[in-house]
Amino acid sequence: MVYKTKLGDTWDIIAKSAYGDELYADFLMENNPKLIGIFVFGVGTEVFIPKLKEAETKKLPPWRR
Numbered sequence: 001m002v003y004k005t006k007l008g009d010t011w012d013i014i015a016k017s018a019y020g021d022e023l024y025a026d027f028l029m030e031n032n033p034k035l036i037g038i039f040v041f042g043v044g045t046e047v048f049i050p051k052l053k054e055a056e057t058k059k060l061p062p063w064r065r
Contacts, residue, residue: 001049005041
């Protein structure tokens, strides 16, 4: 899936929108290395949103699962 950014989007905002939790911001950054230098996005940047696998969901602390 691809997310097209809105003006002012940040990694944590995109993670919250895509996965329901801003804690996945690191996961998004790891999967979008060409965009890693962007802190606040402009309009229309395409961010790849990979599906979460069981391994990624287990990175959360037990109380967050």
